[in-house]
Amino acid sequence: MARAVPVLAQPAPAPPRSTAARSVDSASGGFWLGWKIESNWTDPFRFITYQIARPVGGALILVFMYYAVAGGRRGPVLGFFVVGTAFWPLVVGGVQATVRGVLEDREAYRTIRAIYTAPISYRGYLVGRSLAGIAAMGSAAVFVTLVVGRVFLGVHLTLTPSSIALTVVATAFGVGGILAVGLVSVGAAFSTSHESWSMPEAIGAALYLVCGAIFPLTVLPAALRALGAGFPLTWWLEAVRRVLLPAATPRSFPWASTGYVFAMLAVTTAGALVLAASLFAYAERRARRLGTLDKETSF
Amino acid sequence: MSVRAVPRATGFTRIVRAAHGRAYPRLIGNFRDKTWTVYEILLPLLGTFAFVYVYKALHAPDRFVGYVIMGGAMTAVWMNVMWMMASQLWWEKKDGNLELHMIAPCGLLPILLGMSVGGIFMASVRAVSVVLLGSIAFHVSYSLTNIPAFVLVFVVALIGLYALGVTLSSLFLVWGREAWHTTQIFIEPVYLVSGIYFPVRALGFATGMIASVIPLTLALDAMRQLLYPNTHPKLLALWVEIAILAVLDVILILIARTSLKKMELMARREGRLGQES
Secondary structure, eight states: OOOOOOGGGSOOOOOOSSHHHHHHHHHHHHHHHHHHHHHTTSOHHHHHHHHHHHHHHHHHHHHHHHHHHHTTOOOHHHHHHHHHHHHHHHHHHHHHHHHHHHHIIIIISOOHHHHHHSSSOHHHHHHHHHHHHIIIIIHHHHHHHHHHHHHTSOOOOOOOHHHHHHHHHHHHHHHHHHHHHHHHHHHHHHTOOGGGGGHHHHHHHHHHHHTTSSSOGGGSOHHHHHHHHTOHHHHHHHHHHHHHSOTTSOOSSTTSOHHHHHHHHHHHHHHHHHHHHHHHHHHHHHHHHHTOTTOOOOO | OOOOOOOOOOHHHHHHHHHHHHHHHHHHHHHHOTTHHIIIIIHHHHHHHHHHHHHHHTTOOHHHHHHHHHHHHHHHHHHHHIIIIITHHHHHHHHTOHHHHHHSTTOHHHHHHHHHHHHHHHHHHHHHHHHHHHHHHTTOOOOOOOHHHHHHHHHHHHHHHHHHHHHHHHHHHHOOTHHHHHHHHTTHHHHHHHTSSSOGGGGOHHHHHHHTTSHHHHHHHHHHHHHSTTTOOOSSOHHHHHHHHHHHHHHHHHHHHHHHHHHHHHHHHTTOTTOOO
């Protein structure tokens, strides 16, 4: 029978051989930590209530806005609202978790020095935190809001295997866009003070305007329409709506084919990730130079 | 060298000094680091504009745009109450300042009063900015003839909301990480039942009345009645709403005082004051 080797006698684990492997390790570590932080703060009942209350509240605001104007009539725009509010919590969850990852490490737990100087990929760690936020805060919202929309509001959703598969593909690109926004937001949080806590909400609110989250981009002025078309999140929501909703639903890009929408989703996501990586690197260098990386601020 | 003895402040003077001492860093901080204007004013303003475009997409009458602008202004107050009042003692606990607050010979209430003053300044700047910039951007017109009543509603609402903030802060005093998440729960659902972006009457009279426990609901309805006297579907008559708000203020202040004392005692007894989670 083999004898157990004492822990201290075991060889130290070999470091990952490549940068990619190190990034994946860091991301999975960040995800694990983020998931624990997001999910184990309360008992399962309260956690589920929390998961349901926010997204349903957000969706119902739009529904009542609609009914306040339409007076009880139903129309295709209701489906536009439901899908937008169903998927938007992924954005808020992802961006919020990334920024909170930095702020909590810096201001609350004061672990940022240890984490930043550890032999991990800091970017990978933040990506893991962001994915945990998306999973914890956003995934239930998608499901619950779509069910509420279908069952209680009578929104017609196309739920076939192919439409679900296309939604998953589009959402994978959408998550790429969310990670890009999250990294840029963290870059900004490196140089800002206490109000960075409210930054994710504020950024989410601003993107709400230009990404066609709750209304078609066609109602915006031309300049804002052009700005919105630069964000992968806009193309992601448009792609998901085209897949899940009937053709009569209002569209943000009525002139574009569905294939074009998916192509633009891929192109803008790639561009956003490259841009975000550059901006993050710049902000990180600047914060290191100014010594603000671990600077606590609170008033 | 002799040390000059500073006379110990007592009574009302102590309350004023303590409140001033706590309000000071908030007020001064706003002028030293102005990045908050981006996150507290500019970006949330764009979020408010998004809801304006929802009504534009629905071809709603112009007064609905005014509803959103007023709602956006009041969200500034609500967010301030939730983030910078209700959860502030939790932040202080995490920052390690709470023990200092607890041993200060003035009690927690004057400190929270000082926080409110600083918070009201920030929230008012944001609310006024939303109203001004929103009204200019979307050419919103109001039929406001009774300005004193409008100011009265705003002031009565502020008192009630910040008293509610103090009440919630006492709860957050004994909470751990759930405090942050609870703050989140108080955003969209409260916006929904308070009718932040639509007339609360759309929820039905009964729901509107239940939602009136939150001062935001009646305050917004009263302001909208004053801004659109002939067209707004009111929940209750204007002066009835103002009277209810005033009664709510008194009740919330009493609850805040009692709750703060109870929770402070419980937190001391159970050793949760310095407990981070």
